[in-house]
Amino acid sequence: xxxxxxxxxxxxxxxxxxxxxxxxxxxxxxxxxxxxxxxxxxxxxxxxxxxxxxxxxxxxxxxxxxxxxxxxxxxxxxxxxxxxxxxxxxxxxxxxxxxxxxxxxxxxxxxxxxxxxxxxxxxxxxxxxxxxxxxxxxxxxxxxxxxxxxxxxxxxxxxxxxxxxxxxxxxxxxxxxxxxxxxxxxxxxxxxxxxxxxxxxxxxxxxxxxxxxxxxxxxxxxxxxxxxxxxxxxxxxxxxxxxxxxxxxxxxxxxxxxxxxxxxxxxxxxxxxxxxxxxxxxxxxxxxxxxxxxxxxxxxxxxxxxxxxxxxxxxxxxxxxxxxxxxxxxxxxxxxxxxxxxxxxxxxxxxxxxxxxxxxxxxxxxxxxxxxxxxxxxxxxxxxxxx
Amino acid sequence: xxxxxxxxxxxxxxxxxxxxxxxxxxxxxxxxxxxxxxxxxxxxxxxxxxxxxxxxxxxxxxxxxxxxxxxxxxxxxxxxxxxxxxxxxxxxxxxxxxxxxxxxxxxxxxxxxxxxxxxxxxxxxxxxxxxxxxxxxxxxxxxxxxxxxxxxxxxxxxxxxxxxxxxxxxxxxxxxxxxxxxxxxxxxxxxxxxxxxxxxxxxxxxxxxxxxxxxxxxxxxxxxxxxxxxxxxxxxxxxxxxxxxxxxxxxxxxxxxxxxxxxxxxxxxxxxxxxxxxxxxxxxxxxx
Amino acid sequence: xxxxxxxxxxxxxxxxxxxxxxxxxxxxxxxxxxxxxxxxxxxxxxxxxxxxxxxxxxxxxxxxxxxxxxxxxxxxxxxxxxxxxxxxxxxxxxxxxxxxxxxxxxxxxxxxxxxxxxxxxxxxxxxxxxxxxxxxxxxxxxxxxxxxxxxxxxxxxxxxxxxxxxxxxxxxxxxxxxxxxxxxxxxxxxxxxxxxxxxxxxxxxxxxxxxxxxxxxxxxxxxxxxxxxxxxxxxxxxxxxxxxxxxxxxxxxxxxxxxxxxxxxxxxxxxxxxxxxxxxxxxxxxxxxxxxxxxxxxxxx
Numbered sequence: 001x002x003x004x005x006x007x008x009x010x011x012x013x014x015x016x017x018x019x020x021x022x023x024x025x026x027x028x029x030x031x032x033x034x035x036x037x038x039x040x041x042x043x044x045x046x047x048x049x050x051x052x053x054x055x056x057x058x059x060x061x062x063x064x065x066x067x068x069x070x071x072x073x074x075x076x077x078x079x080x081x082x083x084x085x086x087x088x089x090x091x092x093x094x095x096x097x098x099x100x101x102x103x104x105x106x107x108x109x110x111x112x113x114x115x116x117x118x119x120x121x122x123x124x125x126x127x128x129x130x131x132x133x134x135x136x137x138x139x140x141x142x143x144x145x146x147x148x149x150x151x152x153x154x155x156x157x158x159x160x161x162x163x164x165x166x167x168x169x170x171x172x173x174x175x176x177x178x179x180x181x182x183x184x185x186x187x188x189x190x191x192x193x194x195x196x197x198x199x200x201x202x203x204x205x206x207x208x209x210x211x212x213x214x215x216x217x218x219x220x221x222x223x224x225x226x227x228x229x230x231x232x233x234x235x236x237x238x239x240x241x242x243x244x245x246x247x248x249x250x251x252x253x254x255x256x257x258x259x260x261x262x263x264x265x266x267x268x269x270x271x272x273x274x275x276x277x278x279x280x281x282x283x284x285x286x287x288x289x290x291x292x293x294x295x296x297x298x299x300x301x302x303x304x305x306x307x308x309x310x311x312x313x314x315x316x317x318x319x320x321x322x323x324x325x326x327x328x329x330x331x332x333x334x335x336x337x338x339x340x341x342x343x344x345x346x347x348x349x350x351x352x353x354x355x356x357x358x359x360x361x362x363x364x365x366x367x368x369x370x371x372x373x374x375x376x377x378x379x380x381x382x383x384x385x386x387x
Numbered sequence: 388x389x390x391x392x393x394x395x396x397x398x399x400x401x402x403x404x405x406x407x408x409x410x411x412x413x414x415x416x417x418x419x420x421x422x423x424x425x426x427x428x429x430x431x432x433x434x435x436x437x438x439x440x441x442x443x444x445x446x447x448x449x450x451x452x453x454x455x456x457x458x459x460x461x462x463x464x465x466x467x468x469x470x471x472x473x474x475x476x477x478x479x480x481x482x483x484x485x486x487x488x489x490x491x492x493x494x495x496x497x498x499x500x501x502x503x504x505x506x507x508x509x510x511x512x513x514x515x516x517x518x519x520x521x522x523x524x525x526x527x528x529x530x531x532x533x534x535x536x537x538x539x540x541x542x543x544x545x546x547x548x549x550x551x552x553x554x555x556x557x558x559x560x561x562x563x564x565x566x567x568x569x570x571x572x573x574x575x576x577x578x579x580x581x582x583x584x585x586x587x588x589x590x591x592x593x594x595x596x597x598x599x600x601x602x603x604x605x606x607x608x609x610x611x612x613x614x615x616x617x618x619x620x621x622x623x624x625x626x627x628x629x630x631x632x633x634x635x636x637x638x639x640x641x642x643x644x645x646x647x648x649x650x651x652x653x654x655x656x657x658x659x660x661x662x663x664x665x666x667x668x669x670x671x672x673x674x675x
Numbered sequence: 676x677x678x679x680x681x682x683x684x685x686x687x688x689x690x691x692x693x694x695x696x697x698x699x700x701x702x703x704x705x706x707x708x709x710x711x712x713x714x715x716x717x718x719x720x721x722x723x724x725x726x727x728x729x730x731x732x733x734x735x736x737x738x739x740x741x742x743x744x745x746x747x748x749x750x751x752x753x754x755x756x757x758x759x760x761x762x763x764x765x766x767x768x769x770x771x772x773x774x775x776x777x778x779x780x781x782x783x784x785x786x787x788x789x790x791x792x793x794x795x796x797x798x799x800x801x802x803x804x805x806x807x808x809x810x811x812x813x814x815x816x817x818x819x820x821x822x823x824x825x826x827x828x829x830x831x832x833x834x835x836x837x838x839x840x841x842x843x844x845x846x847x848x849x850x851x852x853x854x855x856x857x858x859x860x861x862x863x864x865x866x867x868x869x870x871x872x873x874x875x876x877x878x879x880x881x882x883x884x885x886x887x888x889x890x891x892x893x894x895x896x897x898x899x900x901x902x903x904x905x906x907x908x909x910x911x912x913x914x915x916x917x918x919x920x921x922x923x924x925x926x927x928x929x930x931x932x933x934x935x936x937x938x939x940x941x942x943x944x945x946x947x948x949x950x951x952x953x954x955x956x957x958x959x960x961x962x963x964x965x966x967x968x969x970x971x972x973x974x975x976x
Contacts, residue, residue, distance in 0.1 A: 059924075061924045064935075065935055065936070065938050065939060066770075066927075066932050066933075066934075066935025066936045067935065067936035067939055067940070067941070067942050068939060068942070069939065070770065070935070071768075071770065074770075090924040090925045091924070091925060091927075092922070092924050092925070092927075093927060093931060093932065093934070093935030094919070094935060095919065095931075095934035095935055095937055095938070096635070096938070098635045098636050098638070099635050099919065101431075101638065102634060102635050102638065102828060102920075103831070103919070103920060105431075105638070106828050106831035106832055106835065106920070107831060107835070108834075108835050108838070108840065111840075111841075111924075125430075125431060128430040128431070129430060129431055129432060201535070207616075209636075241621055244621070245538060245620075246537075246538050246620070247621065249616055249617065250937035250938060251937065251938045251939050251940060252508070252936065252937045252938075252939070252940050252941045253508060253617065253937075255940055256508055256511050256512075257511065260511055260512065260515055260517050260518070261515075261516065261517045262511060262515045262516060262517065262537075271939070272939070272940075275939075275940060279747060279748055328939075329939050371429075373637075374427070374429060374637065374639075377636055377637050378637060381629075381632050381636070381637070382450060384621060384624070385454070385621060385622065385624040385628075386621040386622040386624075387450060394805070396799070396803065396884075397799035397800075397802075397803035397805050398799070398805070400795040400796060400798050400799035400803075401795070401796050401799045401800075401811065403791075403792040403795060403796075404792045404793070404795065404796035404815060404855060404859075405796075405811070405814075407792065407848065407851060407852055407855065408814055408815070408817070408818075408852070408855075410848075411830060411848060411849060411852045412814075412817060412818055412821070412826075412852060413814075414833050415826065415829030415830045415832070415833045416817075416821070416829065418829045418832045418833055418836075419821075419825060419829050422829075422832075472728060473728075475721055475724045475725055475728065476724070476725040476728045476729070478721060479721050479722060479724075479725040480725075486964070487960065487961070487964065489901070489960055490957070490960045490961065492901075492902070492905070493905070493956055493957075493960060494729065494732075494956075494957070495729075495732060496905055496909050496956075497732070497733070497736055497953055497956060497957075498732055498733070498735060498736055499909040499912065499913045500912070500949060500952035500953060500956060501735065501736060501739050501949040501952075501953075502913065502915070502929060502930045502933045502945070502949075503913055503915065503930070504915070504930075504933060504934065504937070505735075505739060505933065505941065505945065505946075505949070506735035506736075506739070507735075509734075509735040509738040509739060510735065512738045513734050513735065513738060519734075519738075548731075549731065549732065549735070552728065552731075552732065553732070553909075554857070554906070556728075557861065557902045557905070557906070558860065558861055558864060558902070560898075560902070561861055561864060561865050561898050561899045561902050562864055562865065562868060564898050565865055565868040565869065565895075565898070566868070581717075592868065595863075595864040595865075595867050595868060596861075596864045596865075598864070599860040599861060599863070599864040602816075602860065603819075603856075603857065603860060606816070606819055606820060607819060610819065610820070610822055610823075612822070612824075627822050630822050630824065630825060631822070631824050634824055634825065634828060635824065640828065643824075643825065643828075644825070647821060647822055647825040650820070650821075650822065651817075651820050651821055654820040655813060655817070655820055658812075658813050658816045658817075658820065659809070659813050662809055662812045662813060663809075665863075665867070
């Protein structure tokens, strides 16, 4: 137990900034590694016991995307929050929203508190499964800076209340390699260019059933939020598959395929294309009519320490934090551009709406998409595999 | 007393392994079996009870059978290729006069220090139309247009081989290095050709390693989902992809549970057959 | 001609340890320099083929190492310029460095525990006969037969049922579980090749079971022990699917960090980390070997 305490004290000094990381590792040393491990195992158990015994200080768990996003959160939101409140933010990461929901469903109540959720339909899935809460909006003054247009869809799902705050938004439009595909061509054909024979074998597509069906609806001239002829969409998706080189599965893969010239055309997330453009790649981006817009939120789950979590959410909505995260992931923040100065970079991001009304964007209707989820995700799973 | 102690000993030796297995594997497997008879409701919640729906779906839908057969086929091809391709370097390491054999083995594991996902993605830079292989072929004038090397069955098998070869090589090496060199020498003195001595002495004696390596390659190959997802085209999906999708994407745990049991039974049969063969191997050893 | 195998029948522990240290964990040749068998014909062909296999294995590594020195953020060829910036960024990135530390510690502990448990189980399986052996043999391999995503979810359901919170210890045990089959397979394969004669000889000379194991069986088993530990460490170090489900809050391994970066972009620090790992792996055994030789010569250069 002595070693554990020593390790904990060391860790505390390290966290307080008394010793540098190098010094910390040096002190741990080769023999210390083993001690450190035992320490980690024991302290993890000990911390949980402590948290159960004494309510103060509180631990809030946040799960999000790693890399630049979590670095921005740590630096601009979590560190100031911990200093001010004495609470601790425990960070976790996930690779996809679906995977996280699986973990929440299999996990223990209260284990997960706050997370970075995709899409209003995800918000609806969580609340349908009974994981939602009702936020006390008085505890989140920064919510007033958030565009009402982004809040409305969530309030619609949960009877006017919120279990999440909107955080960022983007579109899934058409990305094209301008060395091979002209701007005019893309503008003229719109979504149909992803079906073009001319580029067969050089077309990519996300293996996400919602995105695929959305674009299938655009191709067949239907309203994506009210599809009448589903068979036509399935047929269009089969046809799309024939000209497709690859169903990509992640933003990192999308960027690799586009940048290496492996594909010339695909639908893509606005922020990923912006990142490629900033790097000097000659990639164009076009939102076709009724292109797929989406928004992300910070969602609070049932069983969380409410006051502490709400305060953390408020920290994360500070313009400084939201802007840093937005610049990191290249998706505009949910802050109203009429109320907050968003700086230089953000107004140049694709999908950015300077009016703050988001009238030009079409979002997915959660009830409609979630109502068909079981059937459609399964059907697309088969089409994806050549059936 | 001593015979009693003797009869207890294997159980004593097995107890840590069996303890780990029963706590972390057998109990969770029980949950899987129970879950396979549940149903997914529209919201994604699970409905308990005893329903045969998932099983009926598996047994009546040819989609699942096709992909199961395809999975076994890909795993089998990969295993055979790994056995043939992997034996050579294992033989080389076992017989080389180089001092740093340990280093040669460590080098084989180097790709694992780079995360699976990154090294799988890096094949785009090697085999893609703008990748290294096509660049060399075009510079040499062998082809005029870049070849489409990715997103087909060969590229999936190639990716799997890259992942599985170290397992094969290390297993074969461990067996080869245990062979008494004098046996080969003796065979040669008795007039066997080098290749004859290899076939009659070395190959049979390295069978345990080759079998262990093949079993690992087959089982790991059949259970993979990331490689076909990143390196395969639409027709290269494998059974583990279906399980992953059912559980993670469709949040249909009951169906995912049923499909996992299917995969478990198929692979378990292979292991049992392997166990029988290895058992025979041991019997023949005791006579030899 | 003296047979080397017989001289190995009663090795002393110190000799075994020496061999283990010299060969980086006991990959000892069983031939003495004097007793070389003639090289098979076609040796150069075998060497060439082996080199080709190594080239194949190293192709993705080459990409990663090249990209780690690339000045641009994205991995597009041709490379834009040479730079050390990602190594500097790596050194300053606390999240990746601490994930790396977690992965190393987890891998080492997994290797040690899994190999110890695996050797004991293999001894029971190969050296003894008892009822239910076939079933247990299959059970020992089962962890790799169940897809990890299923194993991950099922274990969580079980823990929720027992109200056991996630912890580092649980993650460690989970890794032991998924690496155990690899160890058992490789150790069993080697053990079947070691004739019980040696152990019986030691026993007849008065050694008890422990002495027999540590002085006779274990030294002969060293290549498999080394391979098993290498497998266990590697599998643990590279595991992602099960780890995603079992990790507790605040615990990240390198693969889970990378997975979380997939949506946006994998930062090039990861390539730099790969390069560092490779340089360490290649150089450490060489340095250790060099030092061992240096000390053997009495430290006189």
